[in-house]
Structure formats: structure tokens, C-alpha cells
Amino acid sequence: MTMKQYDLVIVGGGPAGLAAAVAAKDNGVDNILIIERDKELGGILNQCIHNGFGLHTFKEELTGPEYASRFIDQVLERNIEYKLNTMVMDIAADKTVTAMNREEGMFQIHTKAVILAMGCRERSRGALNIPGYRPAGVFSAGTAQRLVNMEGYMPGKKVVILGSGDIGLIMARRMTLEGAEVKVVAELMPYSGGLKRNIVQCLDDFDIPLKLSHTVVDIEGKNRVEAVTIAEVGLDRKPIAGTEIRYECDTLLLSCGLIPENELSKSAGVTLNPITSGPIVGDNLETNIDGVFACGNVLHVHDLVDYVSQEAIVAGKNAADYIQNGTKADTKRVEIVAESGVRYTVPKYVRPEEMEENVTVRFRVGDVYKNCVIATYYDDELINKRKRPVMAPGEMEQVILSKKKLAEYQNLGKITIRIEEA
Amino acid sequence: MYDVAIIGAGVVGSAISRELSRYQANICVIEKEEDVCNGTSKANSAIIHAGFDAKPNSLKAKLNVRGNELMDAISEELDIPFTRNGALVVCTKDQDRSGLTILLEKAAINGVPGCRIVEREELLQMEPNVADDVTCALYAPTGGIVCPFHMTMAFAENANVNGVSFFLNTEVKHIQKNENGYAIETLHTDTNEVETYEAKVVINAAGVYADELNNMVSEHKLHITARKGEYCLLDKDAGAHVKHTVFQLPSKMGKGVLVTPTVHGNLLVGPTALDVKDKESLSTTGEGLAFLSLTSALSVKNVPMRQVITSFSGLRAHEDGNDFVIGEAEDAKGFVNVAGIESPGLTSAPAIGEMVAGLVKEMLSLSEKDNFVAKRTGLLHPQTLTIEERNALIKKQPAYGNIICRCEMISEGEILDAIHRPLGARSLDGVKRRTRAGMGRCQAGFCSPRTMEILERELGMSMFSITKNGVGSNIVIGYNKEV
Numbered sequence: 001m002t003m004k005q006y007d008l009v010i011v012g013g014g015p016a017g018l019a020a021a022v023a024a025k026d027n028g029v030d031n032i033l034i035i036e037r038d039k040e041l042g043g044i045l046n047q048c049i050h051n052g053f054g055l056h057t058f059k060e061e062l063t064g065p066e067y068a069s070r071f072i073d074q075v076l077e078r079n080i081e082y083k084l085n086t087m088v089m090d091i092a093a094d095k096t097v098t099a100m101n102r103e104e105g106m107f108q109i110h111t112k113a114v115i116l117a118m119g120c121r122e123r124s125r126g127a128l129n130i131p132g133y134r135p136a137g138v139f140s141a142g143t144a145q146r147l148v149n150m151e152g153y154m155p156g157k158k159v160v161i162l163g164s165g166d167i168g169l170i171m172a173r174r175m176t177l178e179g180a181e182v183k184v185v186a187e188l189m190p191y192s193g194g195l196k197r198n199i200v201q202c203l204d205d206f207d208i209p210l211k212l213s214h215t216v217v218d219i220e221g222k223n224r225v226e227a228v229t230i231a232e233v234g235l236d237r238k239p240i241a242g243t244e245i246r247y248e249c250d251t252l253l254l255s256c257g258l259i260p261e262n263e264l265s266k267s268a269g270v271t272l273n274p275i276t277s278g279p280i281v282g283d284n285l286e287t288n289i290d291g292v293f294a295c296g297n298v299l300h301v302h303d304l305v306d307y308v309s310q311e312a313i314v315a316g317k318n319a320a321d322y323i324q325n326g327t328k329a330d331t332k333r334v335e336i337v338a339e340s341g342v343r344y345t346v347p348k349y350v351r352p353e354e355m356e357e358n359v360t361v362r363f364r365v366g367d368v369y370k371n372c373v374i375a376t377y378y379d380d381e382l383i384n385k386r387k388r389p390v391m392a393p394g395e396m397e398q399v400i401l402s403k404k405k406l407a408e409y410q411n412l413g414k415i416t417i418r419i420e421e422a
Numbered sequence: 423m424y425d426v427a428i429i430g431a432g433v434v435g436s437a438i439s440r441e442l443s444r445y446q447a448n449i450c451v452i453e454k455e456e457d458v459c460n461g462t463s464k465a466n467s468a469i470i471h472a473g474f475d476a477k478p479n480s481l482k483a484k485l486n487v488r489g490n491e492l493m494d495a496i497s498e499e500l501d502i503p504f505t506r507n508g509a510l511v512v513c514t515k516d517q518d519r520s521g522l523t524i525l526l527e528k529a530a531i532n533g534v535p536g537c538r539i540v541e542r543e544e545l546l547q548m549e550p551n552v553a554d555d556v557t558c559a560l561y562a563p564t565g566g567i568v569c570p571f572h573m574t575m576a577f578a579e580n581a582n583v584n585g586v587s588f589f590l591n592t593e594v595k596h597i598q599k600n601e602n603g604y605a606i607e608t609l610h611t612d613t614n615e616v617e618t619y620e621a622k623v624v625i626n627a628a629g630v631y632a633d634e635l636n637n638m639v640s641e642h643k644l645h646i647t648a649r650k651g652e653y654c655l656l657d658k659d660a661g662a663h664v665k666h667t668v669f670q671l672p673s674k675m676g677k678g679v680l681v682t683p684t685v686h687g688n689l690l691v692g693p694t695a696l697d698v699k700d701k702e703s704l705s706t707t708g709e710g711l712a713f714l715s716l717t718s719a720l721s722v723k724n725v726p727m728r729q730v731i732t733s734f735s736g737l738r739a740h741e742d743g744n745d746f747v748i749g750e751a752e753d754a755k756g757f758v759n760v761a762g763i764e765s766p767g768l769t770s771a772p773a774i775g776e777m778v779a780g781l782v783k784e785m786l787s788l789s790e791k792d793n794f795v796a797k798r799t800g801l802l803h804p805q806t807l808t809i810e811e812r813n814a815l816i817k818k819q820p821a822y823g824n825i826i827c828r829c830e831m832i833s834e835g836e837i838l839d840a841i842h843r844p845l846g847a848r849s850l851d852g853v854k855r856r857t858r859a860g861m862g863r864c865q866a867g868f869c870s871p872r873t874m875e876i877l878e879r880e881l882g883m884s885m886f887s888i889t890k891n892g893v894g895s896n897i898v899i900g901y902n903k904e905v
Contacts, residue, residue, distance in 0.1 A: 037825065037828065085824065087825035087828065087831070089825075089831065098809075100812075100816075100823050100825065101823050101824070102816065102820035102821070102823040102824050103820070103823070104823075105812065105813035105816040105817065105823055106809050106812050106813055106816070106823070108809075121863075121864045121867060121868065122864070122867050124731065124732070124863070124864055124865035124867060125732070125865065126655070126730060126731045126732030126733060126865050127730060127731060127863075127865075129654075129708075129711050129730060129733060131705065131706045131707045131708045131710075131711065131733075132705050132706065133704060133705045134704065134706075134734065135890070135895060136889065136890035136891070136895035136896060136897050140864075140867040142867060143866075143867045143868075143870060143871065146871050147871055147898060148902060150871075151871060151885075152901055152902050153885060153898035153900070153901065153902070154898060154899055154900050154901065154902055154904070154905045155897065155898055155899070156899055156905075157899065157900075157905040178902045178903050178905075179902070179903045179904070179905050180905065217708065218705075219705075222702055222704070222894075223889075223891075223892070223893065223894030223895040224894055224895055224896065239708070250899070263829075
């Protein structure tokens with residue numbers, strides 16, 4: 001079997017892969033291949049037909065497919081090669097990529113660099129251990145979104161939604177608009193997992209109740225869902241007896257979190273962060289394997305696609321730099337420590353000598369914080385405090401690190417980011 | 423008029439049908455569900471028991487050990503995924519180790535080869551994740567794991583190829599003795615039509631409902647209790663947590679739960695045991711799942727319960743007499759019961775097939791056919807091929823190059839095979855049980871719409887008639903804005 005040769009292979013043709021490809025090309029890499037498993041480029045954006053995408057990037061409200069098409073156009077203009085309906089089966093530690101499709105069968109590619117941009121999947125009913133029967137009518141919100149928005153089929157007409165992640169909120173509105181009755185959205189946590197604007201626009205505007213600190217305790221129906229019972233949970237997140245409410249319905253949608261799809265990363269030997277379930281990367285978004293970069297929801301689950309695009313551009317640029325100038329793995333690293341309400345940071349470390357002038361560090365908080373500050377320390381010295389009226393786990397936060405400032409601290413041991421009282 | 427009508431297409435009915443298909447006889451299998459392997463056979467521990475646990479001289483003991491013996495030849499002949507991974511029954515420091523000696527003695531009487539007691543040091547070599555409190559274990563090298571879906575389907579497909587008719591979605595409502603044998607009145611659950619089948623010999627392999635069928639024709643009443651067992655299935659990432667099937671020594675707290683790898687590389691934890699009134703009660707409970715987590719820790723440490731990808735329940739058909747009930751009902755000539763087939767029923771199935779086929783052969787003086795096809799080829803698994811072989815396959819059938827289920831890496835070619843083989847898949851679960859598409863960590867989130875498109879195209883079904891698992895379990899209910 002002949003080995004195909006590329007400078008850069010991008011695994012995934014969604015928003016992350018597309019923006020990374022454009023950035024790599026604009027930074028001088030010519031021999032790029034995007035591998036996409038679906039029948040078109042654009043990834044999950046193709047089923048996100050609601051608007052609200054691109055406010056940061058394009059200063060206008062686009063639908064998902066429109067946002068994707070802006071980047072697809074850039075890929076096409078640059079004649080970047082891509083393969084559709086092609087599944088990457090394996091990535092070896094030496095960056096041999098094995099892929100397969102109908103026309104070419106199974107083939108191998110040797111590449112100088114890889115960008116991981118596979119996105120994420122939804123947490124399933126099984127992973128949530130929801131008791132009850134296992135009838136038809138239990139869908140992850142994204143599966144229902146595909147059926148309704150891409151295939152035109154209604155999964156049901158009386159709906160209960162568990163989880164207030166953004167896809168669940170969006171689907172509450174979509175199902176309502178398509179003629180279904182959404183009875184309730186139950187959320188295990190005392191706060192929503194989605195964006196504030198989605199609560200307002202998708203639930204409040206349609207009088208759909210959101211029950212915080214509630215979970216599903218029973219699913220009835222041997223063939224098709226007939227009823228779902230929810231109950232309030234205590235501080236231990238266990239159901240409280242006597243608080244059960246039963247809803248007759250034919251559908252239960254689940255929007256209980258997203259999990260980066262890192263099976264290929266693991267096969268390549270990429271080290272993952274147990275908090276994000278994504279690779280551990282530095283400011284250049286390179287993983288522990290030389291020349292393997294990651295961006296988008298495979299790296300950590302984002303709230304807005306604009307940030308995915310920004311991050312992917314960083315990955316594309318750095319992959320180009322790696323291809324042209326080789327590894328800079330030996331350079332000094334300073335770790336970023338997430339503490340006191342900060343669950344994780346991406347990147348996990350910066351390279352003061354090699355980093356860009358400004359590096360955006362993104363993270364999520366573990367609880368709802370009102371009138372608190374994001375504090376940044378260089379070792380024990382407080383460097384920056386930024387006041388935030390509200391922070392919630394559903395929305396990403398960020399800190400910008402400056403190369404110039406870091407250069408003043410030659411013997412810096414660590415950077416710490418914390419949430420503190422104002 | 424059939425010579426033999428077998429009621430129930432679980433592993434037992436299917437195994438019997440396959441053994442009987444060796445003979446010149448007109449045979450049918452009547453099944454109320456839309457697919458074979460849709461009751462007790464689909465939701466159990468997927469274990470081939472060694473046979474040390476069954477009461478000596480019982481039918482359970484005899485058929486367990488014989489069934490276990492037959493598995494090597496049968497898995498080879500019928501292409502069934504089967505591995506002898508060995509079984510361990512572990513004893514903790516709070517338990518009386520004489521329990522293991524008793525099992526060892528029973529193993530000797532039952533004729534189970536190779537059993538011995540291993541001490542902690544050796545046990546740790548064999549199974550590093552046994553709990554810290556475990557002191558020793560009974561080791562039974564002939565214990566194994568099997569795919570219960572493929573085992574059942576293999577019997578049924580092979581029987582079908584050898585001329586046995588299968589009537590699915592066909593529920594038995596009444597059985598009446600007549601001059602030639604029996605009239606079996608059925609309801610086709612998909613069309614609501616009533617149809618009567620006549621047969622000289624009826625074999626009652628109706629699982630948890632076998633008592634009801636027996637009681638229609640015999641005054642020797644049977645009573646079967648549905649005993650629910652809940653299970654958790656873990657991600658393949660956790661599949662190597664144990665190599666052997668790890669049982670617990672029964673105690674006052676109950677029979678304990680097992681932790682075992684599956685033949686496909688997942689980890690399985692279960693079952694609970696709770697008698698239930700409703701014979702369709704396949705729900706899981708919060709308490710059951712919590713119990714599994716707690717109890718499994720007594721024998722195996724650090725079971726990564728965070729990696730559970732699904733949980734499910736099965737119902738064992740427990741007969742009051744506590745043994746298999748196999749044979750012609752005394753007061754109903756030609757009516758053969760195969761009832762109370764709870765654990766070790768899956769293991770015993772090949773031996774039950776042999777035994778019941780022998781009985782029926784005598785009853786009807788059957789003679790062997792000369793064109794019996796003994797061999798069945800299972801689904802082609804491209805993952806077992808080299809890249810060159812796989813490419814040759816894709817050249818011939820490009821659908822093998824198109825991955826549909828990304829978690830289990832199942833191609834469209836495998837799904838087509840599942841649909842078009844004898845007694846092929848007609849539902850999402852039918853495809854899942856044959857191919858594993860949808861059985862992985864995303865639990866069909868991504869692939870179910872695509873599998874539905876394939877079913878629609880290949881079977882000429884409307885999207886609205888495609889079901890998860892048979893009548894009433896439709897997936898989509900109308901076009902947008904039209905519900």
C-alpha cells in the first residue's frame with residue numbers, strides 16, 4: 001500500500017478544522033488535507049439552524065450553516081484539499097494517519113503535523129444511569145436536532161427535557177415551533193448549564209418552565225415513552241422522596257453535557273486532562289506529542305463557536321510554525337494553576353519565550369459567582385484583578401496573558417488563576 | 423399441519439429448532455417479539471458457566487456441564503463469539519472459606535474439569551484488581567463468555583437455512599388439544615390478524631410465560647416467577663479491568679454480583695435479584711444500580727462506574743421446583759415443556775437442544791435429512807481483517823468502506839449483512855444486536871438516524887414504521903409541523 005504524504009492533516013471539517021486549515025494555509029502551509037466523516041463540511045453547525053452565531057467574529061447574527069459557510073468559502077477559495085465521508089480509523093504516535101472511505105478503501109497518510117478537531121459527543125442516557133424502562137422516545141437533544149432540522153422528522157409531540165445545556169434549550173424552542181408541547185426542562189444542578197440568552201429566548205419566551213435541582217427518577221413505557229417522573233434533588237444531588245412530579249409525554253430529550261471525542265487522540269498517546277476530557281496543551285495548542293495540535297470542542301467544550309474559530313486559528317498558525325521551523329519542545333514552560341472556583345485552564349502552560357504577544361487563557365468556573373473577581377497571580381504576586389458581575393458554569397471566562405509582562409518575571413514558577421471575593 | 427411447533431425464539435427455542443432441523447420434519451418457531459433473542463436471552467450475564475454451582479444430579483447440573491462441553495464445537499461450527507476466560511469465585515476474609523470447598527466438591531460430582539482453589543498470591547497474578555479483602559478463590563478454567571445475541575441468532579439462522587419457518591410478531595393466545603395434536607391460536611401483533619397453527623408436537627420454550635402455556639393444556643400446573651436482574655455495562659476502556667469472570671461466594675447477603683469482561687471487550691457488572699409480578703418489567707432502578715456499585719466492590723476494587731455506558735434489566739424464569747422442567751407433560755401427549763430455564767440456561771441451551779431433539783425424534787420417529795447444512799457463517803467483521811483484505815472487500819462491496827457507527831467503527835456493509843441475512847434485522851435494536859452499531863459509548867446518538875435511512879432504503883419501509891424494537895416502539899411520529 002502506498003503511503004500518501006501531507007504536511008498537515010486536520011481531523012474534522014467542522015468549525016475548528018475549517019478555521020485551522022485556513023490559518024495554516026495563510027501561514028504558508030500548502031500541502032493540507034482535511035478529513036471529514038460526514039457528507040459535507042461544517043460539522044454540527046449544519047444542524048444548528050437557529051441564529052445567534054458569529055456575533056463576535058462577524059458582528060452579525062448568523063445561523064449555524066451560514067457561519068459554517070463563511071469558513072467553507074475560505075477553504076474553497078484557498079483550494080485546500082478535503083475528503084468527505086471519510087473516517088479516520090487510527091492515528092499512530094509517529095503521525096501515521098489511517099483513514100477509510102468507500103472509494104479509496106483503507107489508506108495511510110504520513111504527515112508532518114496533525115490538528116485534532118473531532119468535536120464532542122453528548123452524554124448518553126446510559127452514562128447518566130437514569131432508571132426506568134428503555135423504550136423508544138429517549139433521544140439526546142442533538143439526535144433530535146438532526147432528525148428535526150436535517151431530516152424533517154418529529155421525534156414526538158409531548159416532550160420533557162432533562163438538562164439545560166444549550167442544545168436542550170435550543171431544542172425546547174425548536175420542538176415548540178414545530179408543533180410539539182414541551183412540558184418542562186429539568187436541571188440537576190441549582191443553575192443552568194446553558195447560556196443566559198438561551199434561557200430567555202428559548203424557555204421564558206415560550207413559557208416553558210425550568211426546574212432547577214430536579215432530575216428524572218423514572219421513565220415509563222415498554223415500547224414508546226409514556227410518562228417521565230422528575231423529582232427535586234437535595235444538596236447531595238439525590239432525589240428527595242415526596243417531590244415527584246409525573247409528566248405524561250412521548251419523548252424525553254437529554255441535554256446533560258458534552259464529552260470531547262478523544263478516542264483517536266488516546267490511540268496516538270495524547271495525554272488528556274481529566275477535568276476537560278481534552279488534551280493537555282500549551283499556549284501553542286500543541287499536545288504532549290510533537291506536531292499534534294488540538295482545537296475546538298475536542299480540546300474543551302466551548303460555549304460560543306466564535307471562540308472555537310479563534311482557538312483554531314491559533315492551532316493552525318502554530319502547526320504552520322512547527323512544519324516550517326521544527327519543534328520548540330525544549331523551551332521553558334510556566335504552568336497555569338486553576339484554583340478556587342476555576343475548574344481548568346486551556347492552555348495548561350505558557351512558553352514565555354515563544355508565546356504570542358497576548359495569549360488567551362480560557363476556563364470555566366465550577367459554580368455561580370456574583371460580584372466576584374478573576375485574580376491572576378505570578379507566583380504569589382497579584383498581577384491582575386478583573387471584576388465580573390456574574391459568572392456561571394455555562395459560560396466560558398478568559399484571562400489574557402502578556403508576553404511583555406511575563407518577560408519581567410524571569411524566574412517565575414507558576415501562574416495561578418483564582419476566583420475571589422471582590 | 424406442522425410436525426413440530428416451537429413456541430419461543432430465545433436461545434432455548436432456537437437451539438432446539440436447530441437440532442430438530444437435522445431431521446425430515448415440518449417445523450416452525452412462533453415468537454411474539456419482532457426478532458429472535460428478545461426476552462431473557464438478550465439480557466443476562468452472557469456467561470458460559472463451568473458447572474460447579476448447580477445442585478449435583480439436577481437437570482441444571484447435567485445440562486450445564488454438557489452445554490459447556492459442546493461450546494467449543496458449536497462456536498466453531500456456528501461462528502459464535504466465545505472465549506474460555508475462566509471463572510473465579512472469590513472469598514473475602516469475613517467469609518468462611520469452606521464455602522469454596524463445598525463448591526469444589528460439587529464441581530467434582532458434576533464432572534467439571536480442572537477446578538482448584540488458588541490463594542491470594544497466585545490470585546493477584548491472575549487478577550490484580552481483586553479487592554484487598556479477598557483471601558482466596560475457586561478457579562474454574564472451563565468458564566467462558568459468549569455473545570448471547572449471536573449464539574441465539576446462530577441457532578435460529580442455521581435452523582432457518584435448514585427449512586425451519588419462523589413466525590415473528592406472533593403471540594400465542596390459546597392452545598387446544600385436537601385429534602392430530604394441537605391447535606395454536608395466535609395474534610399477529612403487527613397486523614392484528616388472528617391465525618391458527620396446527621402441530622403434532624408443541625415445544626413450550628416460552629421463557630417467563632412457559633407456565634401459562636403449560637397450564638392451558640396440562641393439569642400439572644407450573645408456576646414461574648420472573649426474577650429481575652439489573653446490569654451495568656461499562657465502556658471498552660474499562661474492559662480489561664478483569665480478565666476472568668469474577669463471582670462472589672454466596673453469603674447471607676445474597677448470591678452476590680459478578681464482574682466480567684464481555685466477549686466484545688466491555689465490562690459487565692450484575693445482576694441484582696428481585697422477584698417481580700409483571701413479566702415485562704424490564705425497568706432499572708436507582709437502588710439496583712447503586713447496589714451493583716456497592717456490591718461489586720466486595721470482589722473487585724476500583725470498578726470505574728463512571729464509565730457505565732448503559733444499564734439494563736433481564737428476567738429469569740424461575741420455576742417453583744428450582745430445576746429445569748424438560749419433557750412431555752404427563753397428561754398432554756405431544757406437549758413438551760422446556761420451562762424454568764433460568765441460569766445456567768444460556769450455557770445449557772446447546773445440551774437442551776440435543777436432549778429435546780432426541781425426545782422429539784423418538785416421539786415422531788424422525789429420520790435425518792441428507793442435505794442438512796451444519797455450518798453457519800456469522801457476520802463478517804472487517805476489523806479482524808488485514809488492511810489488504812479489507813481493501814479487497816471494499817473494492818467488491820464499497821459499503822464496507824463507509825463507517826456508520828463511529829464508536830464501534832461499524833460499516834454500512836455490516837449493517838447490510840445484518841439486514842439481508844436469514845432472519846435479518848428489521849429494527850434499530852435488531853441492527854444493534856447483530857452488528858454492535860449503536861452499542862458503543864454514544865449509545866446510538868450519532869448513528870441511529872443513519873441506520874434508519876439504511877433500513878428505509880433496504881427494506882422499503884417508511885421512516886414512520888421503523889421501530890427501536892418492534893411494534894409500538896416507533897422512532898419518529900410524523901413530519902415537522904404535522905404532529
